[in-house]
Amino acid sequence: MTAVLQAQNIVKHYGSVEALRGASFEVGSGEVVALIGDNGAGKSTLVKCLSGAEIPDSGTITIDGRQVTLDSPVTARRLGIETVYQDLAVAPDLDPAANLFLGREIRRKGLLGALGVLDKAEMRRQAAEEFTRLGVTLQSIDVPIGSLSGGQRQSVAVARSVVWASKVVFMDEPTAALGVVQREKVLDVIRRVRDEGMAVVLISHNMPEVLSVSDRVEVLRLGRRVARFTAADATLEDLVGAMTGALTQEDAA
Amino acid sequence: MSTTVDTLPTVERRSFTTRLLSANTFWIALVLLALIVVFSILAPDSFLTFFNFQQLFIETAVLLVIAVGMTFVIITGGIDLSVGSVLIFAGMISAKTMEWMSPGQDASNAGWGTILVGLVVAILGGSVWGLLNGLLIARAHIPPLIVTLGTLGAALGVASLLNDGTNVRTVPLELRDSLGFGTLEGNIPNLVVVAAIITVIFGFILHTTRFGRYTFAIGSNAEAARRAGIGVTRHLTFVYLLTGFLAGIAGFMSLAYFQSTTISGHTTDNLNAIAAVVMGGTSLFGGLGTILGTVIGVFIPAVLQKGFNIIGVQPYWQMIAVGAVLVAAVWFDQHRRRAQNKR
Numbered sequence: 001m002t003a004v005l006q007a008q009n010i011v012k013h014y015g016s017v018e019a020l021r022g023a024s025f026e027v028g029s030g031e032v033v034a035l036i037g038d039n040g041a042g043k044s045t046l047v048k049c050l051s052g053a054e055i056p057d058s059g060t061i062t063i064d065g066r067q068v069t070l071d072s073p074v075t076a077r078r079l080g081i082e083t084v085y086q087d088l089a090v091a092p093d094l095d096p097a098a099n100l101f102l103g104r105e106i107r108r109k110g111l112l113g114a115l116g117v118l119d120k121a122e123m124r125r126q127a128a129e130e131f132t133r134l135g136v137t138l139q140s141i142d143v144p145i146g147s148l149s150g151g152q153r154q155s156v157a158v159a160r161s162v163v164w165a166s167k168v169v170f171m172d173e174p175t176a177a178l179g180v181v182q183r184e185k186v187l188d189v190i191r192r193v194r195d196e197g198m199a200v201v202l203i204s205h206n207m208p209e210v211l212s213v214s215d216r217v218e219v220l221r222l223g224r225r226v227a228r229f230t231a232a233d234a235t236l237e238d239l240v241g242a243m244t245g246a247l248t249q250e251d252a253a
Numbered sequence: 254m255s256t257t258v259d260t261l262p263t264v265e266r267r268s269f270t271t272r273l274l275s276a277n278t279f280w281i282a283l284v285l286l287a288l289i290v291v292f293s294i295l296a297p298d299s300f301l302t303f304f305n306f307q308q309l310f311i312e313t314a315v316l317l318v319i320a321v322g323m324t325f326v327i328i329t330g331g332i333d334l335s336v337g338s339v340l341i342f343a344g345m346i347s348a349k350t351m352e353w354m355s356p357g358q359d360a361s362n363a364g365w366g367t368i369l370v371g372l373v374v375a376i377l378g379g380s381v382w383g384l385l386n387g388l389l390i391a392r393a394h395i396p397p398l399i400v401t402l403g404t405l406g407a408a409l410g411v412a413s414l415l416n417d418g419t420n421v422r423t424v425p426l427e428l429r430d431s432l433g434f435g436t437l438e439g440n441i442p443n444l445v446v447v448a449a450i451i452t453v454i455f456g457f458i459l460h461t462t463r464f465g466r467y468t469f470a471i472g473s474n475a476e477a478a479r480r481a482g483i484g485v486t487r488h489l490t491f492v493y494l495l496t497g498f499l500a501g502i503a504g505f506m507s508l509a510y511f512q513s514t515t516i517s518g519h520t521t522d523n524l525n526a527i528a529a530v531v532m533g534g535t536s537l538f539g540g541l542g543t544i545l546g547t548v549i550g551v552f553i554p555a556v557l558q559k560g561f562n563i564i565g566v567q568p569y570w571q572m573i574a575v576g577a578v579l580v581a582a583v584w585f586d587q588h589r590r591r592a593q594n595k596r
Binding site for chain 2: 073074077085089090091092093094098102103104105107115116117118120124140141142143144
């Protein structure tokens, strides 16, 4: 498989702390790659570097084989990379359609559009279409998102990222705060997105979840990649072993 | 899996009735309507008259313009205590400018050229304070309550310094006869027409444009707005600039109506505007509100005052009644939020 997004030898210091010490990572289109590691292994820092939120000190990042500089989240977004944040980055008082189009509103045609007037009906129509396509079930399209259940809210947050991403979606613990049924719904959305050819990177602490939804697993430890698995062949023991340092693969870094 | 409630993929709008009943504005409109009905029954001959309502509209026009700006600020989750002082400052600098431009410092007979300069100066004067508020709040990250408490004092201080603490004596008669007491078609006061036009324009901006949408988004979750690529700092600065701009216009309207800079006359305008906005269903926590609600919120205290006056109840009861409605409105809003966050 050819990698959509590839990172090599990423180094990132915060003062004297070495968060990433030459970490590498890759994800191909149409696959879910889980990025796992113990607390402080560098997962969040790596994701920040790959989504433009932080600029690495050294190392190379390539998209479709071309080297890129991700100097801001806006740049990353323009290159087709979206991120779902752990802390539900939605506006609870706005409805699902408004959240889906936040920062990318559709304006009316003609003079009204030039004045900044929004085409709310068109946004609602497109939003309903996208939610249906992604299997996000909502009672109605115009209730404030804060009145939805946690799972629905997170589904909308996930949907917002995948609708706008053209290449890669990062999901930082998208199911952390959810119940069993709600979690399953979010995982369903992830699978659908994968089946449409998107590259999905899942950061999770939940090992059974990692094994059930991902195609491959990459393990970080002390700021480096220490192991890579095909999810179908890996066991819980393998993952935990790699995370704690009991198991290392020589060729992984 | 068969026990989940939300299995039907219906992504439609709610019915009109459902949306109506869930709107804060609808309930507060009912309160206003009930007040009007009660007073009309108690004093049919004097309350429900054209003259009475004409006076009601005139007396609320200036406050309405301020409250429209305040609605934007409160929707972003902020507050602006300085509007009353900024209004006085705008009126003062405008009146002083018109005096300076007139022979013998007497602006009474000033022409339209001078009056237009006065208008521009009032608007600029208000906007400068608004911009200062915006920069301190959005860029320096000082809490809005503190920043506008500071400019509340400062704007009034500067206004007083401009004329040694006294009111300006001469205001163009032309201004009084046109904007102040003039009417459209002999019936509708010009002051009310101006307030209505401003309200409609900014209601349109708030509820249909991207600027309005961003105002709600920032108040609802500023971090989410920032991550969505919205220029939060810039937008917030602009919202406070807007309140100052409207306070500037209100200052000019007040000047035209009262024939005076009314240095001591607008000290509670800020609280009246905030009360009107909050009573109208706009949430002090941000993210929620309507201009229509604010219009209703401006009228409730005014109707109460007029009504009590007419039926011979001591006017102090109005303060108590408004206080009660205000507290009830905020309690209702908090209750709604808690219910929402429980899910």
